Amino acid sequence: MKAWAETLETRFTGLGLTLADEDTAAAFRLTLQICAQAIEGSQATGLIHVEDSELAELLAMVRGMEQAPGLI
Secondary structure, eight states: OHHHHHHHHHHHHTTTOOTTSHHHHHHHHHHHHHHHHHHHHHHHTTSSOOOHHHHHHHHHHHHHHTTGGGGO
């Protein structure tokens, strides 16, 4: 996870931002929360069709990414 956080940080610093900044980290986390809600909603409305276990893994990955700012 640390390596992934560093990869993300490289992308942010390329834009003149850093996940170490509280405002940037908050926006990053909020964006991931919105993505998770969109995935859940897409499954609930039948827009996407995945097994429950696959949905759980996907959501765990997205939610796990929320930890990235704390690893920088």
